[in-house]
Amino acid sequence: MKIRYEKYNLKLRHTFTIARESMDVNRVLFITLWDNGSFGTGEASPSERYKDSIDGIIEFIKNYEFKKPIFDNLNNFFEVSEFIKAEFEESPSLRAALETAILDLNCKKMKIPLYRYFGLNPHNTPQTSFTIGIAESEIIRKKVCEAEKYPILKIKMGFENDYRIIETIRQITDKLIRVDANEGWGREEALEKIQWLQAKNVEFVEQPIAAGNYDDVVWLRERVNIPIIADEDCREFSDLFRLSEVYDGINIKFMKCGGPLQAWKMIIAARSLGLKIMLGCMIESSVAISAAAHLTPAVNFADLDGNLLITNDPFTGVKVVNGRLVLPEGPGIGLKRKNL
Numbered sequence: 229m230k231i232r233y234e235k236y237n238l239k240l241r242h243t244f245t246i247a248r249e250s251m252d253v254n255r256v257l258f259i260t261l262w263d264n265g266s267f268g269t270g271e272a273s274p275s276e277r278y279k280d281s282i283d284g285i286i287e288f289i290k291n292y293e294f295k296k297p298i299f300d301n302l303n304n305f306f307e308v309s310e311f312i313k314a315e316f317e318e319s320p321s322l323r324a325a326l327e328t329a330i331l332d333l334n335c336k337k338m339k340i341p342l343y344r345y346f347g348l349n350p351h352n353t354p355q356t357s358f359t360i361g362i363a364e365s366e367i368i369r370k371k372v373c374e375a376e377k378y379p380i381l382k383i384k385m386g387f388e389n390d391y392r393i394i395e396t397i398r399q400i401t402d403k404l405i406r407v408d409a410n411e412g413w414g415r416e417e418a419l420e421k422i423q424w425l426q427a428k429n430v431e432f433v434e435q436p437i438a439a440g441n442y443d444d445v446v447w448l449r450e451r452v453n454i455p456i457i458a459d460e461d462c463r464e465f466s467d468l469f470r471l472s473e474v475y476d477g478i479n480i481k482f483m484k485c486g487g488p489l490q491a492w493k494m495i496i497a498a499r500s501l502g503l504k505i506m507l508g509c510m511i512e513s514s515v516a517i518s519a520a521a522h523l524t525p526a527v528n529f530a531d532l533d534g535n536l537l538i539t540n541d542p543f544t545g546v547k548v549v550n551g552r553l554v555l556p557e558g559p560g561i562g563l564k565r566k567n568l
């Protein structure tokens with residue numbers, strides 16, 4: 229097995245602002261695994277929020293001996309994936325890139341698309357939401373107009389102009405909204421704002437309060453009638469049982485949990501625990517977004533728009549048609565590299 233990596237800067241169409249940070253460029257790492265003439269591609273989009281970074285990943289890769297016997301046979305990909313989880317515990321995005329590349333490679337060898345490996349029906353993909361970051365009213369207006377073809381908007385809140393953002397959007401459109409506060413509210417503020425949002429055609433609210441404050445979320449849920457979804461509180465499989473006692477649902481992301489196989493385990497467990505499931509993303513190219521899209525026939529909500537927010541995606545894969553995710557038919561993830 230050979231590993232190659234490539235640093236890449238994803239350029240955002242608009243400055244992307246959420247409750248805790250703002251960015252114009254997001255650094256990612258593409259990873260290619262070669263095995264007997266076949267290759268698979270993966271992507272790491274690490275997040276400082278989870279103490280994961282590009283520099284940390286490159287350190288890991290440079291100092292790691294990928295010649296260990298376990299990597300001799302990537303056909304045993306479940307075994308390899310569990311090994312990777314133990315070896316690279318600190319970097320979930322590196323694990324996500326490796327898992328994605330290994331599955332892409334194996335599905336190509338089997339000549340099947342990734343959704344087929346999981347036994348999913350490609351016609352059952354959901355619509356994806358399209359994210360509107362925090363901004364002044366004039367920019368919000370422009371972004372909402374640009375997002376005309378997307379039927380569901382995900383609105384970032386958790387800032388001083390929260391009410392104005394929603395009012396500005398509601399002057400333009402009455403389409404379904406999902407709200408993400410990114411831990412931006414205290415408990416009383418969350419109650420007041422969510423009660424106000426209840427009359428605004430809002431489907432759910434994501435991570436209103438800082439992660440770890442489970443008692444406050446329980447208190448809040450007793451007082452509101454919009455579902456509350458865990459994002460920053462939901463990292464991996466071992467979080468699920470506790471979260472099922474606190475939240476209505478969870479947001480699974482490859483870059484938090486460690487890739488498609490880990491995400492699949494979480495989907496199965498979350499379904500049995502009665503949690504609503506969203507599959508979400510960071511700012512990512514079509515590599516990670518398309519891989520995640522292959523799993524969406526098994527979830528309730530998709531928020532897979534990271535590739536739609538950038539101007540220099542070097543790959544094509546999943547498409548969005550009338551808001552719905554349309555999976556590529558090729559083997560593996562079904563990626564094509566563009567000539568940029």
Ligand code: MG
Nearest residue numbers: 408434435459
């Ligand atoms: Mg979120």
